[in-house]
Amino acid sequence: MPGLGTSFGRGGATTAQQDLVNADAILIMGSSMAEQHPVGFRFVVEARERGATVIHVDPRFTRTSAMADIWVPLRPGTDIVFLGALIHYVLEHGREFREYVAHYTNAGTILREDVALPDDLDGLFSGWDSERRRYDPGTWLYRGAPRGGRRDSAQDPSAGGHGKDRGGEAADLGDFGRDQSLQHPRCVFQVLKRHFERYTPEMVERICGVPQAQFRRVAEAFCAASGPERTGAICYAVGWTQHSVGVQIIRTAAILQLLLGNIGRPGGGILALRGHASIQGSTDIPTLYDILPGYLPMPFFGVDASSLSAYNRAHTERTGWWANFPRYSASLLKAYYGEHATIQNDFGFDWLPRVTGDHSHLQYWLDMMDGRMEGLFVMGQNPAVGAPHAGLERKALARLKWLVVRDLVESETASFWHDSPEIARGELRTEDIETEVFFFPAAGHAEKEGTFTNTQRLLQWREKAVEAPGDARSELWFIYHLGRRLRARAAGDPRPRNAGLRALWWDYRIEGPHAEPVAEQVLQEINGWRVADRHLLGGFTELKDDGSTACGCWIYSGVCPREGENRANGRTPRGPYGHGWGFAWPADRRILYNRASAAPDGKPWSDRKKLVWWDTATRRWTGLDVPDFVSDKAPDYSGDPGETGDRALPGDAPFIMHEDGLGWLWVPSGLKDGPLPTHYEPLESPVANLLYAQSTNPAADPKLRPDNPYARSPDPEYPFVLTTYRLTEHHTAGGMTRTLSHLAELQPELFCEVSPDLAELTGLIHGGWATIATPRARIAARVLVTTRIPTLQVNGRTVHQVGLPYHWGYRGLVKGDVVNDLLPISQEPNVRIMESKALVCRIEPRRADSR
Numbered sequence: 001m002p003g004l005g006t007s008f009g010r011g012g013a014t015t016a017q018q019d020l021v022n023a024d025a026i027l028i029m030g031s032s033m034a035e036q037h038p039v040g041f042r043f044v045v046e047a048r049e050r051g052a053t054v055i056h057v058d059p060r061f062t063r064t065s066a067m068a069d070i071w072v073p074l075r076p077g078t079d080i081v082f083l084g085a086l087i088h089y090v091l092e093h094g095r096e097f098r099e100y101v102a103h104y105t106n107a108g109t110i111l112r113e114d115v116a117l118p119d120d121l122d123g124l125f126s127g128w129d130s131e132r133r134r135y136d137p138g139t140w141l142y143r144g145a146p147r148g149g150r151r152d153s154a155q156d157p158s159a160g161g162h163g164k165d166r167g168g169e170a171a172d173l174g175d176f177g178r179d180q181s182l183q184h185p186r187c188v189f190q191v192l193k194r195h196f197e198r199y200t201p202e203m204v205e206r207i208c209g210v211p212q213a214q215f216r217r218v219a220e221a222f223c224a225a226s227g228p229e230r231t232g233a234i235c236y237a238v239g240w241t242q243h244s245v246g247v248q249i250i251r252t253a254a255i256l257q258l259l260l261g262n263i264g265r266p267g268g269g270i271l272a273l274r275g276h277a278s279i280q281g282s283t284d285i286p287t288l289y290d291i292l293p294g295y296l297p298m299p300f301f302g303v304d305a306s307s308l309s310a311y312n313r314a315h316t317e318r319t320g321w322w323a324n325f326p327r328y329s330a331s332l333l334k335a336y337y338g339e340h341a342t343i344q345n346d347f348g349f350d351w352l353p354r355v356t357g358d359h360s361h362l363q364y365w366l367d368m369m370d371g372r373m374e375g376l377f378v379m380g381q382n383p384a385v386g387a388p389h390a391g392l393e394r395k396a397l398a399r400l401k402w403l404v405v406r407d408l409v410e411s412e413t414a415s416f417w418h419d420s421p422e423i424a425r426g427e428l429r430t431e432d433i434e435t436e437v438f439f440f441p442a443a444g445h446a447e448k449e450g451t452f453t454n455t456q457r458l459l460q461w462r463e464k465a466v467e468a469p470g471d472a473r474s475e476l477w478f479i480y481h482l483g484r485r486l487r488a489r490a491a492g493d494p495r496p497r498n499a500g501l502r503a504l505w506w507d508y509r510i511e512g513p514h515a516e517p518v519a520e521q522v523l524q525e526i527n528g529w530r531v532a533d534r535h536l537l538g539g540f541t542e543l544k545d546d547g548s549t550a551c552g553c554w555i556y557s558g559v560c561p562r563e564g565e566n567r568a569n570g571r572t573p574r575g576p577y578g579h580g581w582g583f584a585w586p587a588d589r590r591i592l593y594n595r596a597s598a599a600p601d602g603k604p605w606s607d608r609k610k611l612v613w614w615d616t617a618t619r620r621w622t623g624l625d626v627p628d629f630v631s632d633k634a635p636d637y638s639g640d641p642g643e644t645g646d647r648a649l650p651g652d653a654p655f656i657m658h659e660d661g662l663g664w665l666w667v668p669s670g671l672k673d674g675p676l677p678t679h680y681e682p683l684e685s686p687v688a689n690l691l692y693a694q695s696t697n698p699a700a701d702p703k704l705r706p707d708n709p710y711a712r713s714p715d716p717e718y719p720f721v722l723t724t725y726r727l728t729e730h731h732t733a734g735g736m737t738r739t740l741s742h743l744a745e746l747q748p749e750l751f752c753e754v755s756p757d758l759a760e761l762t763g764l765i766h767g768g769w770a771t772i773a774t775p776r777a778r779i780a781a782r783v784l785v786t787t788r789i790p791t792l793q794v795n796g797r798t799v800h801q802v803g804l805p806y807h808w809g810y811r812g813l814v815k816g817d818v819v820n821d822l823l824p825i826s827q828e829p830n831v832r833i834m835e836s837k838a839l840v841c842r843i844e845p846r847r848a849d850s851r
Helices: 002-008 018-023 039-051 063-067 079-094 096-103 189-195 201-208 212-223 246-259 279-284 310-313 321-340 345-351 361-369 390-397 410-420 421-425 474-490 496-503 519-527 741-747 756-763
Strands: 023-031 053-057 070-072 232-236 268-273 376-377 404-405 436-441 448-453 458-460 571-574 579-581 612-617 620-623 720-725 752-753 771-772 778-785 792-794 797-799 801-805 839-844
Touching: 002 246, 018 039, 018 232, 023 039, 023 079, 039 053, 039 063, 039 232, 039 361, 053 063, 053 212, 063 519, 070 212, 070 741, 079 189, 079 201, 079 212, 079 246, 096 579, 201 212, 201 792, 232 246, 246 756, 279 448, 310 321, 310 345, 345 496, 361 390, 376 410, 376 756, 390 410, 404 410, 410 421, 410 436, 448 519, 474 496, 752 756, 756 839
Parallel strands: 023 053, 023 232, 053 070, 232 268, 376 404, 404 436, 720 801, 752 778
Antiparallel strands: 448 458, 571 579, 612 620, 720 839, 752 801, 771 778, 771 839, 792 797
16 A cells, blocks of 8 residues: 555554544545444444544445534545645644644655646646656655666556555655755645645535535544644545545545644554455565565566665665665565575575566456466456456456366356356357366355454454365465475476476475365464574564575564464453454554654653653653554664664654655655645546646556547546445455345345436436446446435536446346446556546436346
8 A cells, every 4th residue: 555655654554443432533535434344433433422523525425424423425536636625724724733743744854946746737747758658756856866866666667556665766865854944945844735725625616516614614623633632533445545546545645644643643543444354464465466575576577686686775775664675585585485595596586576567457357358368366356247347357268278266156257158248148159268267166264264464454363163165175275285286396397497486485284184284384484483493583673684584574573473372363452452462563563653642752742642652761662552663762862874774763753664764745756646646537537627737647557448448538428427336235246245145135136326316317217227338338227316325516517426336246146237347447557456436427217238
């Protein structure tokens, strides 16, 4: 999550769900938390009962809206305008937590003279290359940064933003000196003021469709949750991420929270709500193509991949905690290759794959469609229903040579070759499809042991409740035995391409009648050990760069600090943050950046909002959480410019992952689409951009091609806004829920939500049928006429919205058309996620057969 990572230093939720009870205001946007995260939402309810103001900003009135004090409907895709106007409100009325901002953020840092903002360039930042359609971020650096000092990794357009510095990292950010008065015309604080000057309540009304009085009510309520005695929290989910400006939406929230002094403090923070039990874990120990465990960047061919020393040089900072990068990379390679990883062979660095281009999830469907991919493993996913432009993806599956699907049921992905809509329409014929499909039954989560890493970075161990039936096996079993067989094949094949596979450490203990690998041993490998004697490490501070330690994911180190202790399996919570229940990375810190909960002198900002503080008697940091700071670094430590790493940072620099130790209001390096958030319209929009001539995010990739068409913006053929969402009763693509009778009964049929105004305009009848069409496809759904999805007034015109849940498919107890057929394949520039929350469509009062 580079929106959080570039702002604060780590791409994880800054707070814990339990801490929401300490908030004085909670802003929920991009999420219906009550429906999608009901267990965590109970803390929101408790906070409200304690007096907190709960604000829900969402296009639809949901169960979350019903529990909120304030509900604000806005047009999908305009979140940056709304949040930017909150920033403008803070700055215009002097509502920032001034002492926090001056000491703990880069507000006072002076920028280069040659930087230009969107107001100067009508929607673009300086450095835009229109031919290559990407930014050179050199002008975004601090004063004194050398010209041309940008790292080579920024030159590669395929470099994603998941790693610590993919997107434009600089070899030297420039001068960290600051104007503490925040008056210099080129200091970040003054630049921020100028940039958000146009984000006014009037502009919110014109662009978002939110009346000015309603916006001001929200602004006053949330901005009041600031200062020594008060804090406010922000919660978001995929309603923010699945946009062509998704990372920058989250960046806007980060700026707001830094200005209000709400990061690192009780009842503050930004909670990234993750929709699955281990989505956080799948980015920590990634299933993504561009990062290694612990957010280490994958080496990119021709960029940082020539040697381990070149790779380390490209990603090691002189100051801040990333000065330890070589320890993490060497220890990871030792975990991979064991005794075969030596100093002489760069610890096996040459065996790591190199990224040669865009190998992201969305791009490989286009590669598949174009015949550039032969095989695919699908595990825990159902792209034939759950992915954008699902119709194209089903056709792409027909061009594979082989497909492996592991699932609890025969999903639409496994059966595409004989019962898809394309088969029914005659676009594909079973006898013409050469894809060989291997379908493996998978164990459910109660049928295997291991860890989940949840929304708040919390590792929780789960025990096996029952044996899996029949031939169903766990993912760990499948991957282990697949790897064992591949290594056996490689052992007899001396070609250099197999050297890494032959060297791989793969000696996990197995147990039981099915030779199941011991999951706890895998967790111990992730934790790390001393190579000489396999002594488990107590934490990442013990890692070395000389090959003497092995660690599968440095941020998880400490979860198994000694033999017989698995902190993820802890079940004795203590204190207000539940220490002893599970293990939160890093080092069991529940609130990240919690040094900021104390004033620069180390004393709590207030007794009501105390969290960690400097104990003058013991000369150590102490408090209610594990300090996210070097425990014996005194508040008055000035930092040593001659030192490297953390010792170069002063004792009042809470954001220790950043080179300057500060929270970044301005991101000088690390993002592909600008150092500040800027409003762009969605890739398909019913209106033009009222702020700039540049209508859409210039760095976004719409993947324009004949089989992935778009509407014009605006387009009279597709005049209505389309947004998709999830229901409580069904889970993602529906494979786990449409097959269960009780859940199928609760939500038996696909429906679309429309307002009474839209129903009257188009002739739609409540309970009747509607056809919804985009340039990609058309589907049919039952009509739900409701005031829950209101009509909006946007710049003097009426904008109607259509809401669609996306859980249905053509298998299971209840069936329906595939809503994701309507979406295009597109990519946000930093993390390559699709835009699914703000599109355009047309709707008609009839039932069209999509099959």
